[in-house]
Amino acid sequence: MRQTEIVLRRMTHDDLPAVMDIERTTFPADAWSEAMMRGELADQPRTRHYVVAELGDRVVGYAGLAAAGDQADVQTIAVLADHRRAGVGTALMNELLTEAARRGAVSVFLEVRADNPPAQAMYERFGFRRLGLRRRYYEDGTDAITMVKDLGPRHGDPGDEA
Template sequence: MTEADLPAVMSIEQATFPLDAWSEGMMRGELADMPRSRHYVVALVDDEIVAYAGLAAAADQADVQTIAVLEKHQGTGIGSAMLTELLAEAHRRGAREIFLEVRADNARAQTVYRHFGFEEIGTRRRYYDDGTDAIMMRRKLNG
C-alpha cells in the first residue's frame, strides 16, 4: 500500500467500518512506519483496489491491525489471501505469535480467524466506539 492508494482504501474503510473507521491521518501514520514496523498491502480486482490489510510487528510479536474487503468481494477468498500474506510477513519478521481483535458481533470474521488457527484469549469490554466488545485472539507461529 502506498499513499496513492489512500483514496480507495479510505472509501473501503468507511464502507466496512462505518461506526469506528480510522481517519486518513491514522492510516498515513501507519504507512509512515513502513517498512520499519508495519506492513500494509492492497488487493486488486480488474485494477481496482477491493481490499487492504495491515500488520504491526516488533520483536517476536505481531498484530493484525486491520483487514477490510469490499462487501461485494467478501466470501471470494480475498480476505483469506490477505490474512495469509500477513501471517507470512509476521513469520519473515521473526514473530513467534500474532494477535488480533475482532468485533464480538462479527461471527464471519471470527470463523475465518479460527480456520487459520487463532484462539480466543480474552475480551476487551466496550472496545469499539459503539460499545461493542472485542474478542482478542492469538495464533502461535512455527519457528
C-alpha cells in the same frame, strides 16, 4: 469477463482514497481516519506491512500488520462487501501471516468485534484461538474478542531442536 486473479501489492499513499472508501464502508461506527492510516504507512516497512488487494485495476481490500520483536498484530483487514467469500480475505491474511513469520514473530494477535461471527470464524480457520475479551473496546460500545495464533519459536531460540 470478470478478472478473478487477486493481485497483492504494498500499499502506498496513492491508494488511500480507495482504502478510505473501503474503511468507511466496512467500519462505519469506528473507521480509522486518513491521518491514522497515513501514520501507519509512515512506519512502513520498519514496523508495519500494509498491502492492498486488486482485481483488475480496482482496490477491493487491504490489510495491515504491526511487527516488533517476536510479536505481530493484525492492525486491520477489510474487503469490499461484493468481493467477500471470493478468496480476497484469505489472500490478505496469508500475506500478513507470511510477513509475520518472515519478521520472526512467534505469535500474531488481533481484535475482532464480538458481533462479527463471520470474521471470528475466518480467524479460527486460520488457527487463531480466543484469548480474552476487551469490554466496550469499539466506539459504539461493542466488545472486542482478542485472539492469538502461535507461529512457533524463532529459529535459534532456546528450546529449538536442531
